[in-house]
Amino acid sequence: MGSVQTATRPGVSLDADKPVLIIDDVYKTFGDAEEAVTAVDHVSFDVKPGEFVAVIGPSGCGKSTLFNIIGGMLGEYGGDVRIDGERIAGPHPAVGMVFQEESTFPWRSVIDNVAFPLELRGVAKSERYDRARHFIGMVGLDGFEKRYPSQLSGGMKQRVSIARTLVSNPRILLMDEPFAALDEQTRLLLGDKITQIQQELKQTTLLITHNLTEAVQLSDRIVVMTYRPGKVKRIADIDLARPRTSDVVGSDAFGRHVADIWNDLREEASRGMQESEQVARADRRRG
Amino acid sequence: MRIVAVADRRAPLTATRWFPLTVGALTIVAVGVIFEVLLRIGVLNRYIIPLPSEVLAAFERIVAEEGVIERTGTSAFEVLTAGFACIAVGVPLGVLLYRFNILRRALEDWVAALAAAPIVLAYPLFMVLFGRGSMTVIVIAFAYGLAPIVLKTVEGLSETRSVLINVGKSLNLSEAQMFWKILFPSAIPSIFTGIRLGWTFCVIAVIGVEFLVNLGGLGQLINDLAERYDMPGTYASIGFVIGISMIFFIILEWVEKWLQPAR
Ligand SMILES: Nc1ncnc2c1ncn2[C@@H]1O[C@H](COP(=O)(O)OP(=O)(O)O)[C@@H](O)[C@H]1O
Ligand SMILES: [Mg+2]
Numbered sequence: 345m346g347s348v349q350t351a352t353r354p355g356v357s358l359d360a361d362k363p364v365l366i367i368d369d370v371y372k373t374f375g376d377a378e379e380a381v382t383a384v385d386h387v388s389f390d391v392k393p394g395e396f397v398a399v400i401g402p403s404g405c406g407k408s409t410l411f412n413i414i415g416g417m418l419g420e421y422g423g424d425v426r427i428d429g430e431r432i433a434g435p436h437p438a439v440g441m442v443f444q445e446e447s448t449f450p451w452r453s454v455i456d457n458v459a460f461p462l463e464l465r466g467v468a469k470s471e472r473y474d475r476a477r478h479f480i481g482m483v484g485l486d487g488f489e490k491r492y493p494s495q496l497s498g499g500m501k502q503r504v505s506i507a508r509t510l511v512s513n514p515r516i517l518l519m520d521e522p523f524a525a526l527d528e529q530t531r532l533l534l535g536d537k538i539t540q541i542q543q544e545l546k547q548t549t550l551l552i553t554h555n556l557t558e559a560v561q562l563s564d565r566i567v568v569m570t571y572r573p574g575k576v577k578r579i580a581d582i583d584l585a586r587p588r589t590s591d592v593v594g595s596d597a598f599g600r601h602v603a604d605i606w607n608d609l610r611e612e613a614s615r616g617m618q619e620s621e622q623v624a625r626a627d628r629r630r631g
Numbered sequence: 632m633r634i635v636a637v638a639d640r641r642a643p644l645t646a647t648r649w650f651p652l653t654v655g656a657l658t659i660v661a662v663g664v665i666f667e668v669l670l671r672i673g674v675l676n677r678y679i680i681p682l683p684s685e686v687l688a689a690f691e692r693i694v695a696e697e698g699v700i701e702r703t704g705t706s707a708f709e710v711l712t713a714g715f716a717c718i719a720v721g722v723p724l725g726v727l728l729y730r731f732n733i734l735r736r737a738l739e740d741w742v743a744a745l746a747a748a749p750i751v752l753a754y755p756l757f758m759v760l761f762g763r764g765s766m767t768v769i770v771i772a773f774a775y776g777l778a779p780i781v782l783k784t785v786e787g788l789s790e791t792r793s794v795l796i797n798v799g800k801s802l803n804l805s806e807a808q809m810f811w812k813i814l815f816p817s818a819i820p821s822i823f824t825g826i827r828l829g830w831t832f833c834v835i836a837v838i839g840v841e842f843l844v845n846l847g848g849l850g851q852l853i854n855d856l857a858e859r860y861d862m863p864g865t866y867a868s869i870g871f872v873i874g875i876s877m878i879f880f881i882i883l884e885w886v887e888k889w890l891q892p893a894r
């Protein structure tokens with residue numbers, strides 16, 4: 345079944361070096377002229393087939409805004425996001441999104457959550473359950489098909505969301521801090537799952553995160569963003585060997601990469617912290 | 632030693648499921664006994680408050696002689712007719728109010744006002760319009776039960792978590808799919824709360840109007856017995872109505888749980 349999944353995904357191995365996703369000079373401001381906040385400031389990078397790219401930056405640097413632009417959730421933005429040369433102006437069927445907030449449907453069982461996109465397309469029940477079961481197994485939730493989200497832990501719910509996104513065979517998996525609400529151990533183990541899935545499906549993935557170890561553990565490349573306005577500070581190649589597991593976290597090479605990126609990130613993170621402290625002080629003065 | 636330890640670890644009596652129920656029942660019995668004693672020694676006036684023992688004895692009489700079963704049927708018919716009409720009108724109206732902002736701004740305050748209004752005072756008007764019969768009772772009960780269902784439907788739809796709507800958008804759902812697959816199921820718990828509130832108001836309105844205009848079912852029975860100055864009978868029928876209402880709401884809760892597994 346796994347081989348069928350990858351074989352039906354068009355455009356994976358045709359031209360491995362031609363980017364599937366191009367982010368070209370993307371720009372977005374919120375609010376009116378005087379009070380305008382520049383959330384994303386002329387950001388450019390691309391993602392090649394089968395590649396795992398992380399975008400990392402401190403909170404408030406415009407990561408979610410970028411995620412929403414690529415996902416087609418924000419209609420108006422400057423610059424271009426292109427898939428197959430087509431500019432994104434709404435949700436694109438090639439992009440599967442996993443949201444930062446918990447997003448399972450509480451009124452559906454695990455299997456009906458995962459099968460949801462297939463149900464919309466009118467896939468027959470037995471077939472959509474077969475395919476849903478395949479992805480439930482892939483995220484390690486075998487045996488939980490009949491459970492409801494209220495009976496699952498946070499990490500399990502997030503895995504249901506990931507399976508629900510994967511079931512549509514998206515060419516690009518787009519995730520916004522999917523593990524932000526989880527504890528560090530769960531996060532590392534889920535990281536293993538994500539690496540496995542990515543290797544099994546040759547899944548092109550763009551992961552938004554503020555977590556440094558997570559980014560280094562999973563990525564081929566890391567796009568480091570600056571704190572407001574959100575620009576690309578640097579794009580780092582992570583040449584750790586694949587297949588990887590969370591064991592890589594203990595290696596010297598891993599430590600060097602983390603230290604290297606932290607160097608760039610520290611400046612931005614402390615700038616973010618100072619600004620939010622200033623805001624807090626101003627708020628307190630205002631009462 | 633081990634047995635002792637196990638016994639020690641057993642849940643305390645106060646934590647069992649039956650404890651609150653037993654305490655509740657014993658409280659009622661105790662209050663009954665206290666009243667019985669106070670009435671018998673003459674501290675309380677027997678012509679105003681009947682002896683609890685006589686009230687208890689009157690239950691059999693009202694069931695046998697006053698057609699309580701039939702009357703329960705009449706009242707239940709009125710409650711259910713009004714209740715289902717409230718759902719049939721209230722839920723779609725709530726959806727319209729949610730969907731069309733202009734309508735919502737125009738009507739929501741009026742619906743909220745309806746919920747607070749003592750509509751029962753207009754009963755002569757309703758009698759003129761609908762006659763002195765079940766229809767009047769049903770219409771007034773409908774007016775009482777409608778508002779909570781409308782308001783809770785609007786609330787449930789509006790409180791759909793935006794991330795779930797975003798999931799729908801990312802999957803390119805049509806407007807109809809967005810409603811039936813995401814908004815409506817997400818609003819169902821709130822709609823059920825509205826239905827429970829609305830039906831409570833329907834029960835109160837039916838019994839109240841029957842009592843007030845001396846019409847039809849259980850409410851009229853209370854009125855009849857009170858006018859005959861049959862105090863034990865009056866209290867027994869009030870107790871009967873309370874018991875029936877409790878059973879009704881227990882059933883409603885079961886249905887609600889059965890309809891929404893594990894949420
Ligand atoms: N819908 C919006 N309206 C106004 N400002 C917004 C909106 N969305 C985001 N912002 C602002 O844009 C900036 C970037 O936000 P966001 O993309 O959520 O950052 P991140 O995900 O990196 O924490 C923040 O300053 C935020 O206040
Ligand atoms: Mg964010």
